[in-house]
Amino acid sequence: MIEKLTSExxxxxxxxxxxxxxxLYLFKDIFIMWEFNHIIYESNSFLIPEISPYLNFLKIDIxxxxxxxxxxxxxxxxxxxxxxxxxxxxxxxxLLFWALGIIQTLSWLTLNGGDNMLKFIxxxxxxxxxxxxxxxxxxxxxxxxxxxxxxxNLGGYSICFHLCxxxxxxxxxxxxxxxxxxxxxxxxxLISERFNxxxxxxxxxxxxxxxxxxTYGTILIELAFxxxxxxxxxxxxxxxxxxxLHLGIAIFMMLYDFQILFIVILGFFITNRxxxxxxxxxxxxxxxxxxxxx
Amino acid sequence: MFMKRLNIYxxxxxxxxxxxTTILFVxxxxxxxxxxxxxxQFFNTFFFQKWSFFAPxxxxxxxxxxxxxxxxxxxxxxxxxxxxxxQRRKSKKAxxxxxxxxxxxxxxxxxxxxxxxxxxxxxSINYKISKEDSLNxxxxxxxxxxxxKKYIQSLPSFRTLKKYGAFIAEKNNIENIELxxxxxxxxxxxxxxxxxxxxxxxxxxxxxxxxxxxxxx
Numbered sequence: 001m002i003e004k005l006t007s008e009x010x011x012x013x014x015x016x017x018x019x020x021x022x023x024l025y026l027f028k029d030i031f032i033m034w035e036f037n038h039i040i041y042e043s044n045s046f047l048i049p050e051i052s053p054y055l056n057f058l059k060i061d062i063x064x065x066x067x068x069x070x071x072x073x074x075x076x077x078x079x080x081x082x083x084x085x086x087x088x089x090x091x092x093x094x095l096l097f098w099a100l101g102i103i104q105t106l107s108w109l110t111l112n113g114g115d116n117m118l119k120f121i122x123x124x125x126x127x128x129x130x131x132x133x134x135x136x137x138x139x140x141x142x143x144x145x146x147x148x149x150x151x152x153n154l155g156g157y158s159i160c161f162h163l164c165x166x167x168x169x170x171x172x173x174x175x176x177x178x179x180x181x182x183x184x185x186x187x188x189x190l191i192s193e194r195f196n197x198x199x200x201x202x203x204x205x206x207x208x209x210x211x212x213x214x215t216y217g218t219i220l221i222e223l224a225f226x227x228x229x230x231x232x233x234x235x236x237x238x239x240x241x242x243x244x245l246h247l248g249i250a251i252f253m254m255l256y257d258f259q260i261l262f263i264v265i266l267g268f269f270i271t272n273r274x275x276x277x278x279x280x281x282x283x284x285x286x287x288x289x290x291x292x293x294x
Numbered sequence: 295m296f297m298k299r300l301n302i303y304x305x306x307x308x309x310x311x312x313x314x315t316t317i318l319f320v321x322x323x324x325x326x327x328x329x330x331x332x333x334x335q336f337f338n339t340f341f342f343q344k345w346s347f348f349a350p351x352x353x354x355x356x357x358x359x360x361x362x363x364x365x366x367x368x369x370x371x372x373x374x375x376x377x378x379x380x381q382r383r384k385s386k387k388a389x390x391x392x393x394x395x396x397x398x399x400x401x402x403x404x405x406x407x408x409x410x411x412x413x414x415x416x417x418s419i420n421y422k423i424s425k426e427d428s429l430n431x432x433x434x435x436x437x438x439x440x441x442x443k444k445y446i447q448s449l450p451s452f453r454t455l456k457k458y459g460a461f462i463a464e465k466n467n468i469e470n471i472e473l474x475x476x477x478x479x480x481x482x483x484x485x486x487x488x489x490x491x492x493x494x495x496x497x498x499x500x501x502x503x504x505x506x507x508x509x510x511x
Contacts, residue, residue, distance in 0.1 A: 002302060032392040039461070040400075047400070048450035053339040059393055081392055101340075109403040109454065110396050116343050154309045161313065166345045169320055173346035176322070180349060182489040188351040193381035194402060195352075197388055205491065233408030254388050254395070 006146040011156035013275040014267050015130035018159075021264050022121060024265070025257065026100075030077065033107070040107050052105035065102060076103060092124040095251025102153035113166075114258030120162055127155030159268050161169075165225035171222035179215075186214040195253040204252075214248075214286055221245050223257050229269055239266050306452075316341065354428060354482035354501070355381070360459045362474040363508070374462055377401060377450050397463050400460070405480055407451040408504055415442045452478075475508035 009015075039046055043066040052062055055164050079096040082088050084263040088095075100119055104111055131139045139148075179188060183284040190201040204210050205270050229238050243263055250259035270278075319327060321335045327334055357379045364370040380401070418444065419438055438440035446452050459476050486500025 004305070006302065033396065035393065036396055040396075044311075046454055046461060048453040109451075110399040110451040111403075112399070113345065113347060120341075120343070146298065147305065150302055150305055154305065158313075159310075165317065165320060169322075169345040170349070173322065175350035179351060179488075183347065185351045187488045187491065188353055188485055189348055191491075192352045193355045193378070193385075194398065196381070196385050211488070253443075254384065254391065256389055278482045 002150075005153045006150045007150050009129055009132075009152045010272065011128060011130075011152065012132050013272040013279075014270065015125075015128050015152075015156060016133035016135070018121070018267065019086075019125060019130040020084060020134050021118065022118065022125070023205050025118065025261065026080050028257070030073075033110075037069070037073075040110065041066065041073070043067050043069070043102075045106075047107070047109055050290045052102060054101035062105070067107070072099075074103070075099065084129040084134075086137055089129070089131060089137075090126050093122055097122045097126065112255070112258050114255075114261045117162070117166065117265070118261060121159055124155040124162075127151040127158075149195060156268060159265060160229075163262070163265050164229065165267075168226045169220040171219050174219050174222070180219060183212040183215045186218070187211045190252055197252045197254040201252055218245060222224075222244075235269060239269060241264065242266055297430070319400060320345065320485050323355045336362065352485070354499070357481040357483060358401060358405060358455075359477075359479040359481065360462050361479065362463055362468055364478065365473055365475055372463075372466065372468055374466065376462065401456070404451045404454050404458075405503075407449065408446050408455075408480060410450070411446050411449055412442045415445050429442040441505065443504070447506060450507070456509060456511075459509075464511065475510055477508055478504075478506040480504040 033040065038044060043063070045066065055062055055065065062139075076099045079092060079099055079119070082092045083096050097119065100122055104115060104119060106230075129139050129148055131137065135217055174185070179185040187205045189195050190197075190205050221238075225242060228234055243266065246259040246263045250256050267275075303338070309315050315333075318330070319334050319341075320343055321327065356377050357375055359376045360376065362372040380394060380398055384391045384398055387394060408458055416438060419441065455478050456476075459478060460471070462475070480501055480503040484500045484501070486493065
């Protein structure tokens with residue numbers, strides 16, 4: 001077991017892609033929130049912040065961050081850029097985790113499960129060696145590679161475990177709620193004004209069969225995923241089912257970025273060898289497509 | 295060689311410790327987590343997480359009213375409901391609705407935090423009744439409402455709504471706002487039960503969740 005964890009970085013192929021995705025996701029958040037900066041982050045904000053452990057630990061008052069918000073925000077943006085370029089391997093994601101914690105405290109009312117998950121992924125990236133691609137400073141293989149592989153693999157598996165934990169905890173809470181237990185929960189969600197993503201929602205929930213299948217289907221996927229995803233024979237079936245679940249939530253409930261993040265995390269369950277196989281297939285397809293174009 | 299091996303074991307022990315505590319404190323409340331309440335609070339300081347997505351799902355739609363009443367003439371007032379038009383805009387503009395989405399998160403999370411606060415106050419009164427002689431405690435609904443109101447009006451969420459109220463007044467060009475007092479009211483409009491989804495006779499299930507005191511802006 002220890003030999004397996006120390007011999008190679010088992011997330012070498014996919015982790016650089018997720019790192020780039022995280023950076024783009026954070027940039028997207030900055031871009032979207034920009035017009036709300038004055039009401040969310042700055043000193044005249046109408047959000048009353050909760051106590052921030054990330055600032056308390058450093059003995060910094062939250063009002064100080066708000067007063068010098070753009071200075072702090074510039075540092076935060078710089079950290080994202082450094083992380084994107086792979087500069088400052090472990091220290092950059094750690095500082096980014098801290099800065100993200102502060103940003104999330106300031107904007108606590110706008111957070112969803114995706115933001116919560118994102119914070120943990122950034123923390124796990126302190127340990128993951130994702131610098132074989134898209135990095136100005138490439139990873140070196142030196143005498144400490146065994147411990148580096150171990151940290152990287154445990155960080156990578158932590159992302160997988162965390163997703164499994166999310167599904168499992170979510171499913172046991174659902175089973176405990178009467179409308180989930182009785183197979184009618186998706187009716188209430190899809191018809192509610194907050195999550196009424198398409199004009200189709202109202203028509204879909206008219207069907208009792210649709211409501212029952214989607215309610216129990218959601219519980220079944222969330223409950224089965226953490227245990228069966230480790231089985232090679234059915235891994236891809238579960239990934240496809242989880243993908244469909246998240247796409248459904250994104251489209252019908254308007255929870256876009258939250259679901260895209262979860263979809264992207266699913267890629268961590270695919271091994272280097274499987275990714276290389278898909279990548280070769282895709283390259284071959286692209287080459288033949290180009291030839292056909294000529 | 296020995297040091298390398300030791301380092302590997304230290305890393306693995308830390309990993310196991312982290313995951314054991316995470317699993318322990320993320321699971322629903324149970325005997326062990328309640329016994330380790332102090333440790334749980336410390337864990338949540340940095341690693342807070344909540345994964346009970348839509349359990350239970352919403353069974354109502356929220357309404358948030360801001361009423362600005364003249365201090366001189368109480369028959370003169372302005373009334374605004376902010377949730378319904380926002381949700382309509384959000385659905386209409388999907389998937390390019392990020393601005394509406396952010397505002398929706400702010401208002402809905404605030405409302406949720408107020409509802410949770412009221413439940414907490416009520417539970418705390420019930421707990422006191424079970425612990426002490428109920429004759430010494432004022433358990434009337436009126437007192438529960440007053441205590442709930444007092445508690446809610448001290449919360450950051452309420453102060454956020456108050457600031458938002460000032461923003462709404464400004465946006466709607468209410469002049470001389472100091473001459474008005476503001477009241478915030480939260481209402482829940484129930485979603486018809488699944489069994490009655492096709493029935494036209496279903497009455498609107500309206501419930502007042504909270505009504506603030508008159509506040510000067």
